[in-house]
Amino acid sequence: MNKKTVKDFFDNLAKDWDSFEQPDSAVIEKILDYADIQIGCSVLDIACGTGILFPYYLKRNPLSITAVDLSEKMCAQAEKKCTDKRIKIICADILDTHTVTDKAERCLVFNAFPHLGNAKDAVQALCRHLVPGGILTVAHSESRESINNRHKEKAFSVSEPLPSASDLADIFSEYLEIIHVFEDESVYIVSGRM
Structure with missing residues (x-):
């Protein structure tokens, strides 16, 4: 998958992204519970987009939030929501070994994993941004089926198929201790501890 194609795709959508990406607060809170986002932790928000998760993170009073996205225009939209000094936005390819970011206690990829490319390469690269533990x-x-169907129709050139949660957990298990593996019609979660 070509990173410039991905960047351009999301740059073109950034201005209107929030008008068609309406988060379900209850599902987001459930995801943040599974991700163990809690008071005083450092968070790395991968492919942060327009910063949809910022208010949800801040309600949990983290120490810091480093938000990273490949798309300059998504980052520009996120900057408009960046009113708290604990949030730092970086426009970069998080999978590039030369990307400099602090290591974090919690790393979350929300609604974006298929756009990172090869699943194994992505997991391996993301693990280097975690502190021990x-x-x-x-x-x-939403469900894996609906994600993959939508990407086939509208985003096939900028996404890889999302593997089943159990298949992704198998990849995680090469690097992390598995904590949660869950998917149904409304949520998909795989998490592991360094």
């Missing part, structure tokens, strides 16, 4: 969570606020 840190938790990586890949989560989606």
